[in-house]
Amino acid sequence: MTSVLEFIQFVLAPQMITGLSLGVAVVLVALGLTIIFGLLDVINMSHGEFYAIGAYLALALGAAGISFWLLLVIVPLIMLPLGYVVESGLIQRVFNKPDRHVTTLLLTFGLGLVLEEVLKVIFGPNTQRPPTPIPGAFEMFGIIMPNYRLFLILFGFAIIVAVALVVNRTALGAMVRAAAFDRNMAASLGVLLAPVFSVFPTMGRDFIFMAFTVVIVGGMGSIGGTVIAGLVLTQVQVLSSLVVSPVWSDPIVFSIMVLVLVLRPQGLFGRIGHA
Amino acid sequence: MPSTPSKNTSAFLAFDRSGLAMRASHVLVALLIVAALGFAAVGAALNDTFYLRLATEALILGGFALSVDILLGYTGLLSLGHALYFGFGAYVSALVLKETPSFWAAMGVVLVTTLVFGVITGLIANRVRGVYFALVTFGLAQVVAKAIYNTRALGASDGLIGIPIVPINLGFMTVMSNAPVAFFLFTLAFVVLLYVAAAYLLDTSFGRVLGALRVNEHRVPFLGYSTHRARLSIYVFAAVIAALSGALYPMLRGFVSPELMFFTTSGNAVITVVLGGVGTLAGALYGSVILTVLKSVIGTMTEHHLIVIGILFMAVVIFLPKGLMGVVRPRIARLLGGGAR
Numbered sequence: 001m002t003s004v005l006e007f008i009q010f011v012l013a014p015q016m017i018t019g020l021s022l023g024v025a026v027v028l029v030a031l032g033l034t035i036i037f038g039l040l041d042v043i044n045m046s047h048g049e050f051y052a053i054g055a056y057l058a059l060a061l062g063a064a065g066i067s068f069w070l071l072l073v074i075v076p077l078i079m080l081p082l083g084y085v086v087e088s089g090l091i092q093r094v095f096n097k098p099d100r101h102v103t104t105l106l107l108t109f110g111l112g113l114v115l116e117e118v119l120k121v122i123f124g125p126n127t128q129r130p131p132t133p134i135p136g137a138f139e140m141f142g143i144i145m146p147n148y149r150l151f152l153i154l155f156g157f158a159i160i161v162a163v164a165l166v167v168n169r170t171a172l173g174a175m176v177r178a179a180a181f182d183r184n185m186a187a188s189l190g191v192l193l194a195p196v197f198s199v200f201p202t203m204g205r206d207f208i209f210m211a212f213t214v215v216i217v218g219g220m221g222s223i224g225g226t227v228i229a230g231l232v233l234t235q236v237q238v239l240s241s242l243v244v245s246p247v248w249s250d251p252i253v254f255s256i257m258v259l260v261l262v263l264r265p266q267g268l269f270g271r272i273g274h275a
Numbered sequence: 276m277p278s279t280p281s282k283n284t285s286a287f288l289a290f291d292r293s294g295l296a297m298r299a300s301h302v303l304v305a306l307l308i309v310a311a312l313g314f315a316a317v318g319a320a321l322n323d324t325f326y327l328r329l330a331t332e333a334l335i336l337g338g339f340a341l342s343v344d345i346l347l348g349y350t351g352l353l354s355l356g357h358a359l360y361f362g363f364g365a366y367v368s369a370l371v372l373k374e375t376p377s378f379w380a381a382m383g384v385v386l387v388t389t390l391v392f393g394v395i396t397g398l399i400a401n402r403v404r405g406v407y408f409a410l411v412t413f414g415l416a417q418v419v420a421k422a423i424y425n426t427r428a429l430g431a432s433d434g435l436i437g438i439p440i441v442p443i444n445l446g447f448m449t450v451m452s453n454a455p456v457a458f459f460l461f462t463l464a465f466v467v468l469l470y471v472a473a474a475y476l477l478d479t480s481f482g483r484v485l486g487a488l489r490v491n492e493h494r495v496p497f498l499g500y501s502t503h504r505a506r507l508s509i510y511v512f513a514a515v516i517a518a519l520s521g522a523l524y525p526m527l528r529g530f531v532s533p534e535l536m537f538f539t540t541s542g543n544a545v546i547t548v549v550l551g552g553v554g555t556l557a558g559a560l561y562g563s564v565i566l567t568v569l570k571s572v573i574g575t576m577t578e579h580h581l582i583v584i585g586i587l588f589m590a591v592v593i594f595l596p597k598g599l600m601g602v603v604r605p606r607i608a609r610l611l612g613g614g615a616r
Binding site for chain 2: 107117
C-alpha cells in the first residue's frame with residue numbers, strides 16, 4: 001500500500017504536473033494555429049519559429065539585465081511589427097489566389113526556413129538555458145514541484161481563458177485581432193517556456209508537431225477542442241513514458257490522431273466541411 | 276472549396292490545352308537529357324568524380340520531386356512528409372543490398388514493399404484533404420523517422436553504413452554503382468523512365484479522372500468514377516516513384532541515414548517542385564538541378580545558404596506561382612503549336 005502511495009507521490013503526480021505545464025504550453029501554441037486557421041483561413045507553418053524568436057528575444061534581453069516580468073510585456077510588443085510585416089507583406093499578397101491553403105502554407109514554410117536560419121546566424125546553433133526567474137519549490141500533500149512550473153500552469157490558463165474570451169466575444173474585427181494576437185502569443189509563450197526547456201534554433205519545429213497534432217485532434221478552428229485535446233494528449237505523452245520507453249510516446253500520440261481521423265475526420269470538435 | 280463557374284471554365288480550357296503543354300514538357304526533358312550527356316562527356320574527359328556524383332544525387336532527388344509533383348500538381352494534395360517513401364525505398368534497398376548486392380532484387384523488394392506500405396499509409400492519409408492532408412503526411416513521416424532514429428537494428432541515428440558496390444546487370448552491359456560516369460548515365464535513364472511512366476499514366480483516362488477531381492471533386496462520382504480509389508491509386512503510385520528513386524541513394528552514397536526521412540528532405544522536394552513549376556513534371560527535374568547548383572554555389576560562400584534559398588522560394592511563391600516552367604514552357608508550347616495559340 002505504501003509503495004502505491006509512494007509511486008503516486010514521487011512518480012505519478014510529479015509526472016502529471018510536468019505534463020500539465022507541457023500541456024498548457026502546447027495548447028497555447030496550438031491555439032495560435034487554430035485561431036489563424038479558423039478566422040484567417042491560413043495555416044501558418046512558421047508559427048513555431050515565432051515561438052522560437054520569442055524565446056531568443058527573452059534570452060538576449062534577459063542577459064542584458066532586463067527583468068523577466070518586463071520581458072513578458074516587451075517581447076510581444078517587439079513582435080508586433082514583425083507580425084504586421086508578415087501579414088501585410090507576405091500573406092496578403094497570396095491571400096486571394098485560388099489555392100489559398102496550399103499557397104499560404106508554402107509561403108509560411110519558406111518563412112520558417114529563413115527565420116530558423118537567421119536565429120542560427122545570430123545566436124549560434126547551440127542549446128542555451130536561461131536561469132529560472134522564480135526559484136524554489138512548492139510542497140503540497142508531500143508532492144514537490146518547482147514554483148516556476150506552477151506559475152507557468154496558472155499563467156498559461158489565464159492566457160487561454162483570455163484568448164477564448166477575446167475570440168468568442170465579438171465576431172466583427174476578430175480577424176484583424178487574431179492576426180496580431182497570435183504572433184504576440186506565440187512569442188510571449190517563448191518567454192515563458194525558455195526557462196523550462198532549453199532554447200535552440202530548431203525548437204520551433206520540434207514543438208510544432210505536437211501543436212499540429214493537437215489542432216487536428218481537437219478540430220481545426222475549435223478553441224475548446226484544442227484545449228481538451230492539448231491537455232489530454234500531453235498527459236498521454238508523459239504517462240505513457242512511465243510504462244514504455246519515452247521514444248514511443250510520439251508514435252502513441254500519433255496513433256491516437258490517426259484513430260480520431262479514421263472515426264471523425266473533422267476532429268473531435270471540428271465543424272464538418274471546414275478545410 | 277466550391278469552385279466558381281469561371282474557374283471551372285478556365286480549368287477546362289487549360290485541360291484542353293494540356294496535350295500541347297505536356298509535349299512542351301517532353302521537349303524540355305529532352306533538352307535536359309542532351310545537357311546531361313554533355314555534362315557527362317565533360318566530366319569523363321576531366322576525370323571528375325565529385326561533380327558527377329553531385330549531379331547523380333540531383334537526378335535522384337529529381338525523381339523524388341517528380342513524385343511530389345504528381346500529388347501536388349495533379350491532385351492538388353500537398354504532402355509535407357513524402358520523404359517517408361524516399362527514405363523507405365532507401366532503407367529497404369540498403370537492407371537488401373547488404374544481404375545480396377543485386378540491383379534487381381533490391382528494386383523488386385522495394386517495389387513490392389512500397390505497394391503494401393503505400394496502401395496502408397495511403398488509407399490513413401487519404402481520410403483527409405487539404406490542410407489536414409499536409410499535416411497528416413507530415414506526422415506520418417515524423418513518427419516513422421523517429422522510430423527508425425531510435426531502432427538499433429536499423430542503425431539508429433547513424434543509419435546503415437557499408438553498403439557494397441552494386442553491379443547493375445542490364446543484359447547488354449553491367450554498370451558498376453561506383454563508376455561515376457556510368458552510374459550517372461544509368462541514373463539519368465532511370466529517372467527519365469520514371470518521368471515517362473508518370474507522364475504516360477497521367478495522360479490516360481485515369482489521369483483525366485484525376486484532373487476532374489482537382490477541378491470538382493463532388494461531381495466526379497456522378498460520372499461513375501470512385502474518387503476514393505482514384506486518390507489512393509495516385510497516392511500509391513507517387514509513393515512507388517519516390518521509393519524507387521530512394522532505392523538508388525544507397526548505391527550512390529554507400530549509406531542511408533534517418534535524415535532521408537526528415538522534414539528537411541520532404542521540404543526540399545516541395546521547394547524543388549515549386550521552383551521548377553507545379554504540375555509540369557519536367558519542372559521537378561529542372562528544379563532539382565537548380566536547387567543543387569544553388570546549394571553548392573551559395574554553400575561555398577556561407578553555411579547559411581537556407582536563408583537565400585528560403586527567400587528565393589518565397590519570391591517564387593509570390594511572383595512566379597508557376598515556377599520556372601511557367602515562364603519557359605508556354606514559349607516552347609507556342610513554338611510547337613506553330614505560332615498558333
